[in-house]
Amino acid sequence: MSDLTTKTIAELRDGFRGGDFSAREIAEGFNAAVVAGRGLNAWTVETPALALAAADAADAARAANALKPLSGIPLGIKDLFATEGVDSTSGSNILKGFKPPYESTVSGKLKDAGAGMLGKLNMDEFAMGSSNETSAYGPVISPWQRNDGGNAALTPGGSSGGSAAAVAAGMAPGVTGTDTGGSIRQPAAFVGISGIKPTYGRCSRWGIVAFASSLDQAGPMAKTVRDCAIMLEVMSGFDPKDSTSLDLAVPQWEAGLSSNLKGKRVGIPTEYRIDGVPAEIDVLWEQGVEWLRDAGAEPVKISMPHTQYALPTYYIIAPAEASSNLARYDGVRYGLRETGVKTLDDMYAATRAAGFGAEVKRRIMIGTYVLSAGYYDAYFTKAQKVRTLIKRDFANAFEDCDLILTPTAPSAAFGLNEKMSDPLAMYLNDVFAVPASLAGLPAMSVPGGLDSQGLPLGLHLIGRELDEQGVLNAALAIEERAGFTARAEKWW
Amino acid sequence: MSVNADQVRHVAKLARIAMSDAEVDALVPEFNNILGWVEQLAEVDTDGVEPLTAVIDLKLRLRDDVVTDGDVRDKVLANAPDAQHGFFAVPKVIE
Amino acid sequence: MADGTEPYRITGATGEWEVVIGLEVHAQVVSQSKLFSGASTTFGAEPNTQVSLVDAAMPGMLPVPNRECIRQAVRTGMAIGAQINPWSRFDRKNYFYADLPQGYQISQLYHPLVGEGEITVLVDEKDEGSARSIGVERIHVEQDAGKLMHDQHPTMSYVDLNRSGVALMEIVSKPDMRSPAEAGAYLRKLRAILRYVGSCDGNMEEGSMRADVNVSVRKAGGELGTRTETKNVNSVRFVMAVIEHEAKRQVEVIEDGGAVVQETRLYDPDKGVTRTLRSKEDAHDYRYFPDPDLLPLELDQAFLDECRASLPELPDAKRERFEGLGITPYNASVLTAEVETARWFDTLLDAGADPVAGANWVSGELFGALNRLGKTVADCPVTPTQAADLLSLVADKTLSGSLAKQVFEIMLDTGQDAGAIVEERGLKQTSDTGAIDTEIDRILAANADKVEQYKAGKEALFGFFVGQTMKAMAGKANPQIVNERLRAKLNGAT
Ligand SMILES: [Mg+2]
């Protein structure tokens, strides 16, 4: 029996149903891979027992002919999701030891669908970062290394860095991620896997620790487009507990997969061509256009004039919302509390000073400032107006096309510590990912190829509101043509 | 607009984050760097543009007025750093 | 002295000062569950038992608004003729405090649910001329905070989140009031309206209604002065006391060459003074911004129509209707001041009682009796229907006024119907002329001397004969008939 950890979710599901192997064998295989991969620091908590329990239930279900959509599939869950009775700390010291007495809607849906949990995945603290280096648990190390013979530790991207590394290193067939401004797509691109952020409101935010409420969306990350479709179908759906949840039936995305793009127009936005982006990335982008043309789509040039303002807009709105969302971490009801201080205010200040890392503090400070008396209109209101214009750019673009293709990130994975000292350089990672987040649109990264250093590069598809199917199908067309099979050589 | 150490200190106070003078001084340039960068939005003509109010155009749903929750004190206090006699305990507040 | 007609003035060393008052009233909305969670709102439960994970602001928890809370605020707005905003939204008011788990209160700053309205008050119930119209700036909906207990532990404060997230209406008046009496009248009237509408129980002891009192002073008609805000005052009496004290204090400060500082103050009911809570320097910077967890609140016409259709007759309308029935303005205002009284009286009318006689009886006999018994109409032992029967017995002369009083007393402590009591105890008044004549003849015969004196012109003796006759008839004789017959016999028999 071949190594189960190299298989896709679809292969595992079908092989398990066909009796090729048991769910327990699958779980044991991945549990072992998790242990073997500890050097990558991808997990904050390992829960092998939970994975085995779900596996045994799946084996029983198979015997009883009572299989569920994800019976037999063990998954990794990003630490941002509250998981009942299991430490959920959002990669932060301020939530040290926090065991939620509740389960997030999305992780709950996965469990109800029969999936097991291998553990909680490392991430940038409160999802604030693009390299996983802001985590209180230390950075995740990418399974990928440059082909220069050296062994410089690279970032798997962030904030869903643990999620990305886990899939790329074969420690999980699929994982949950969250995407506020690229946190699913950029890491997926950095490690050569697929990841999709659905339309805002598709996945319930209930039980997912909030970073920027108007931007946060959960989504799956996996080896293939099909696997993303399989997971997203389970993760999506109306939740009355989330006022921004879409009250719509969930389409059968997997069944709807088709790489025939006849009649589809793919928009190529001029403004996404920016200085300082390696030529290889433009070349891959051109290649992507050709692949889509080959699949029957018609490329069209489009213009989205406010693209360059998306990043600064994002870095006003996201910190502003975060400064308020993170006010609840005050040492009173859960998590860290600094003692030995006299007054309540001193307790707050000491607790938050000790509990939050540098980047989180930086963003809380910026967010507090842009909302404060005298600056609100100049910064926050202005940013919300520009956000309207950015949304309008997409609306106009989608009159001339059905999909938009861009690179996922302006560079391949970079080395740890390369950008930590320069926040703005770090923020630039999400320059292509952020506009779709501001507009709440479905967007996906799919592997396109390797660059000259042997590192994965991703292509980025953005669709109309609710058109996850269109995004998945175009990604599938690229996946079929790119024939991206490269996997990180196991060195860990 | 650019900020000085006192303003950063004031923001830190608003945000309830204790900061040493060294930390404040280190943050001032970073702060101004980021502010200077986001201020490029000033170039954008937003006259007559409404601020975005909802990412997706949905109407706010209203819930029926029925008691469906509560009576879970154990869960509410389970993670408390200091719970006493069914209350959360905090350093004394004098008003 | 502020009887509503003479302007209220503070006489200082430098002359007369006028007081300018605005009130922000926080009224707890009557609802089963909280504004954004399904936890119960019942008062006085065990600490932290009426708290959901949302109310405790656990990570990842989200608010979902309660339709009834929005409905009650809209109905309240309609009751004061206010503009209702079909598009409104919730904002976050950010500040740190131990009773505020989220680190922000979900409120409405930029787009409140209810806009400008108006409340007409009578500063002096007895004086139609004392009517004042007080503007309401806005009504918005927001979350209540939890409760802190400082007396349970020497170095710790205890936090109870049972109230956390309960729906409040913040009703903000314009600075239209000029005296403690006006402010008191405004609060009483607002409370009455809320209780008529049923959107707030108005129970100030339990904190269902609290007022933030904004006070400033100025030379009559001059520039507005700097105001102070005294927070969370929980009775009409205290609000009036705060205004008197605060106005005097501000006048003294100014006349001593100082300046009033804009600040938040607290009222100490025991000492009867206000003291600084927060000065402007360390005033909060609330950093309001639209709550991204909630979409804009859009109300459709059907919702608004139902809100309006479900409004009861309100105090002013009732008052006018009562006056239209011939009831005196004073009685009308007394009868409409409390919703229970008004409803009790309406039932009395429905049971056929005469409006004027009924109004007089309620404000006289009934209130008198209830005061004695320390009861209210709510727990009145006599039902409006029983009272209507009693009054009808007076109307048809079955009972004289004095008999009616006796019967009512018996009704109060037995709960029996008037008819039954009259039958059992034979308290019926008699108009049987035969019986009355017999007694009169006996009395005149037995008092021949007095009859002589009367005929000789000692008219005053007439009352004596009436008294004797009534006494002989055990108070049951119809007084009019007794008078007629006596006159006939005394003047006729010559
Ligand atoms: Mg106030």
Ligand SMILES: [Zn+2]
């Ligand atoms: Zn308020």
